[in-house]
Amino acid sequence: MFSASGESNAGKLLGYVAEQSLVDHHCHGVLVRDADQATLESMLTEGGGWPGGSVFDSGAGFAFRRLCPPVLGLAPHAELSDYVARRTELGAAEVSRRFLLRAGVSALCVDTGYIPEPLTSPAELGALAGAAAHEIVRLERVAEEVAEAGVSAAGFADAVRSALAARTASAVGVKSIAAYRTGLDLRPERPSDAEVAAAAGRWLGAAGPGWPRCADETLQRFLLWCGVDLRRPVQLHVGYGDSDVDLHRGNPLLLTPLLRAIQPTGVPVMLLHNYPYHREAGYLAQVFPQVYVDAGLATHNLGARGPALLAEALELAPYGKFLYSSDAFGLPELYYLSAALFRQALSAFLRTGLDDDLYSERTVVRLTWMLCAGNARRAYRLNP
Ligand SMILES: [Zn+2]
Numbered sequence: 001m002f003s004a005s006g007e008s009n010a011g012k013l014l015g016y017v018a019e020q021s022l023v024d025h026h027c028h029g030v031l032v033r034d035a036d037q038a039t040l041e042s043m044l045t046e047g048g049g050w051p052g053g054s055v056f057d058s059g060a061g062f063a064f065r066r067l068c069p070p071v072l073g074l075a076p077h078a079e080l081s082d083y084v085a086r087r088t089e090l091g092a093a094e095v096s097r098r099f100l101l102r103a104g105v106s107a108l109c110v111d112t113g114y115i116p117e118p119l120t121s122p123a124e125l126g127a128l129a130g131a132a133a134h135e136i137v138r139l140e141r142v143a144e145e146v147a148e149a150g151v152s153a154a155g156f157a158d159a160v161r162s163a164l165a166a167r168t169a170s171a172v173g174v175k176s177i178a179a180y181r182t183g184l185d186l187r188p189e190r191p192s193d194a195e196v197a198a199a200a201g202r203w204l205g206a207a208g209p210g211w212p213r214c215a216d217e218t219l220q221r222f223l224l225w226c227g228v229d230l231r232r233p234v235q236l237h238v239g240y241g242d243s244d245v246d247l248h249r250g251n252p253l254l255l256t257p258l259l260r261a262i263q264p265t266g267v268p269v270m271l272l273h274n275y276p277y278h279r280e281a282g283y284l285a286q287v288f289p290q291v292y293v294d295a296g297l298a299t300h301n302l303g304a305r306g307p308a309l310l311a312e313a314l315e316l317a318p319y320g321k322f323l324y325s326s327d328a329f330g331l332p333e334l335y336y337l338s339a340a341l342f343r344q345a346l347s348a349f350l351r352t353g354l355d356d357d358l359y360s361e362r363t364v365v366r367l368t369w370m371l372c373a374g375n376a377r378r379a380y381r382l383n384p
Pocket of ligand 1: 028
């Protein structure tokens with residue numbers, strides 16, 4: 001219950017923020033198996049464990065230990081061994097259901113392009129969360145599926161275009177992981193089919209048996225322009241990621257010429273994660289009308305520093321172009337943790353504005369809707 005001033009009696013969150021459901025515009029599937037302590041250590045952050053230490057001794061770890069145990073009926077700060085025992089007792093399905101329901105999301109946009117082990121499908125994830133689930137198709141994965149199925153260099157461009165048309169028939173967007181493959185220093189021009197055929201020939205000729213990893217600047221650009229042609233939002237991994245990314249090549253400012261070239265199409269470009277370049281991303285959202293930004297992944301990795309992150313991300317970014325995402329993968333705790341920390345950060349941000357008389361309570365209601373759900377619903381054309 002909330003007072004007339006929007007204060008939640010239950011906690012320190014602004015009531016409006018506590019009550020507003022979220023649209024998580026970038027996340028992945030959740031594990032279908034139980035997670036033991038080693039799994040929690042390996043999946044909590046973008047790094048893994050190391051001898052003699054624990055990833056739980058971190059911003060993400062202490063936020064996890066403060067917020068997650070109560071969802072399983074334990075006291076805050078429970079020992080990890082007790083937490084894992086309780087997790088096992090409840091079973092993976094019940095643990096997932098509890099955390100996903102508590103995240104308070106109304107819609108999820110699920111990246112289905114990275115499945116290193118069995119994960120829930122978008123429909124299964126949506127059912128656990130009590131939310132509508134939509135698919136985001138990963139461009140590189142489609143190109144790699146086309147290559148695996150067997151294609152000539154000359155036929156590659158058309159084969160990718162028709163595979164993408166089929167794969168995205170019911171998807172709400174596409175995603176590029178060029179940051180992981182070539183970095184974001186991409187030339188702006190749309191490559192010709194002859195250039196694509198030449199690049200595909202080099203790639204297909206060089207690809208040995210097994211995973212044909214697409215990591216060619218011309219092909220990355222081709223895939224991005226294919227995504228633009230589909231006229232759905234194009235997500236781009238930016239900044240923060242695991243050790244497979246060269247972070248210095250993931251600065252979104254490297255995208256400036258490409259964003260300028262895409263601008264006339266009006267197709268939304270969604271810059272994901274962005275940390276530690278969230279201020280640069282905010283600048284791009286300000287100057288390019290079709291650019292949207294989030295602070296996914298960093299929101300839970302920064303733990304108690306979430307309010308500082310959000311305040312920095314919103315220094316320049318128009319409030320109408322900032323979206324919520326968890327970038328949660330595998331552990332159901334991360335969907336909840338990210339949502340809880342985002343609500344804390346947003347609540348602190350809006351409360352400061354209210355205290356400083358920057359805006360009225362009526363505006364707080366409107367901003368809460370925009371930042372939690374409305375901006376994503378508009379950009380992805382999701383039904384309310
Ligand atoms: Zn992701």
